[in-house]
Amino acid sequence: xxxxxAGPDVFLPDPVARGVALKAICARHGLTGVFxxxxxxxxxxxxxxxxxxxxxxxxxxxxxxxxxxxxxxLTPFRGPxxxxxxxxxxxxxxxxxxxxxxxSATAEPFADRTRRLYPxxxxxxxxxxxxELTVESFGCNDNLMIDGAVLASGGTLEVDDLPPERRxxxxxxxxxxxxxxxxxxxxxxxxxDISVSDVHIAEEGP
Amino acid sequence: xxxxxAGPDVFLPDPVARGVALKAICARHGLTGVFxxxxxxxxxxxxxxxxxxxxxxxxxxxxxxxxxxxxxxLTPFRGPxxxxxxxxxxxxxxxxxxxxxxxSATAEPFADRTRRLYPxxxxxxxxxxxxELTVESFGCNDNLMIDGAVLASGGTLEVDDLPPERRxxxxxxxxxxxxxxxxxxxxxxxxxDISVSDVHIAEEGP
Numbered sequence: 234x235x236x237x238x239a240g241p242d243v244f245l246p247d248p249v250a251r252g253v254a255l256k257a258i259c260a261r262h263g264l265t266g267v268f269x270x271x272x273x274x275x276x277x278x279x280x281x282x283x284x285x286x287x288x289x290x291x292x293x294x295x296x297x298x299x300x301x302x303x304x305x306x307l308t309p310f311r312g313p314x315x316x317x318x319x320x321x322x323x324x325x326x327x328x329x330x331x332x333x334x335x336x337s338a339t340a341e342p343f344a345d346r347t348r349r350l351y352p353x354x355x356x357x358x359x360x361x362x363x364x365e366l367t368v369e370s371f372g373c374n375d376n377l378m379i380d381g382a383v384l385a386s387g388g389t390l391e392v393d394d395l396p397p398e399r400r401x402x403x404x405x406x407x408x409x410x411x412x413x414x415x416x417x418x419x420x421x422x423x424x425x426d427i428s429v430s431d432v433h434i435a436e437e438g439p
Numbered sequence: 440x441x442x443x444x445a446g447p448d449v450f451l452p453d454p455v456a457r458g459v460a461l462k463a464i465c466a467r468h469g470l471t472g473v474f475x476x477x478x479x480x481x482x483x484x485x486x487x488x489x490x491x492x493x494x495x496x497x498x499x500x501x502x503x504x505x506x507x508x509x510x511x512x513l514t515p516f517r518g519p520x521x522x523x524x525x526x527x528x529x530x531x532x533x534x535x536x537x538x539x540x541x542x543s544a545t546a547e548p549f550a551d552r553t554r555r556l557y558p559x560x561x562x563x564x565x566x567x568x569x570x571e572l573t574v575e576s577f578g579c580n581d582n583l584m585i586d587g588a589v590l591a592s593g594g595t596l597e598v599d600d601l602p603p604e605r606r607x608x609x610x611x612x613x614x615x616x617x618x619x620x621x622x623x624x625x626x627x628x629x630x631x632d633i634s635v636s637d638v639h640i641a642e643e644g645p
Contacts, residue, residue: 317581
């Protein structure tokens with residue numbers, strides 16, 4: 234089973250070593266980790282003329298399509314939420330109907346993190362920021378689309394409070410997530426989401 | 440043509456009025472806007488027992504599947520990047536192979552925004568934050584997965600510098616994006632991405 238390893242780990246000082254470490258943990262539990270920096274053996278010829286950043290984006294999309302599941306490092310990244318590149322990839326895999334898993338080095342709820350980082354005030358039953366935008370407060374780990382996708386896909390979310398100096402180095406939480414993912418994938422055979430991907434709601438007319 | 444209107448607009452003080460305004464602009468240009476708060480006529484019975492936030496997440500996923508394209512409000516939201524819920528949805532639609540469009544009320548490049556909001560230092564050819572994580576610096580509007588998806592899908596990105604007090608109220612930029620989307624969809628017939636969705640790269644063996 235191939236698992237795409239989404240996360241801001243690519244921004245660490247030694248991302249290659251990080252990828253090797255993540256993959257070693259995957260291998261220990263019978264999974265093949267695919268890291269965003271992995272270079273595919275063959276790329277479409279049409280990509281050759283594109284700038285590096287576009288090739289990276291296309292390559293990551295192709296990696297995700299070629300994996301059975303995704304594990305996302307959802308540790309808050311420069312703000313109250315996870316890295317947007319990681320979240321893009323999680324949404325991408327969710328649309329493919331395969332299991333998505335997440336882990337985060339903070340257990341503080343999303344709403345509390347937001348209110349700690351941004352000035353907010355109460356307006357009736359909701360909290361608003363300085364621009365009067367509501368603070369989403371459903372007790373989730375991050376935006377409800379993220380938590381919702383993980384649950385609906387059959388994945389799991391592993392959260393714990395790591396001390397700040399260990400949040401980009403400690404991989405115990407990641408390994409817990411890999412163990413859970415391996416168990417889920419062994420049962421489901423990587424068949425992907427069974428509850429949502431084929432659901433079509435009846436929309437109102439135009 | 441149905442277009443899903445992703446964005447932190449749902450957090451505005453009067454999100455229903457905002458949805459009405461966005462849809463009116465879409466209608467003016469021949470498109471049917473679908474707003475995240477729209478309640479589908481029929482929902483799967485299995486959703487009934489779920490908490491509200493899970494039903495919202497499933498409903499938005501179903502809305503996206505039922506649309507021909509997506510327009511995302513990528514205006515930076517509580518940090519240097521777009522709202523993660525919006526980015527999740529953009530990734531979701533991108534995986535479905537349909538065009539994704541974006542607009543943002545700031546023209547300041549992503550790397551500059553990040554460096555303005557977070558202390559950074561130079562390390563050789565890259566900039567790093569206080570935790571030594573690299574600042575992505577490809578001249579993009581946001582994380583490269585976002586810009587890359589918009590371009591690869593055949594969509595467009597409309598950016599402009601609106602004054603802070605108008606960035607959540609002025610819809611001129613949104614309308615420009617709708618005009619571009621309508622033109623693209625009229626040509627392509629909403630057939631979705633032609634350059635990437637069927638590409639399979641050759642991965643290295645396990």
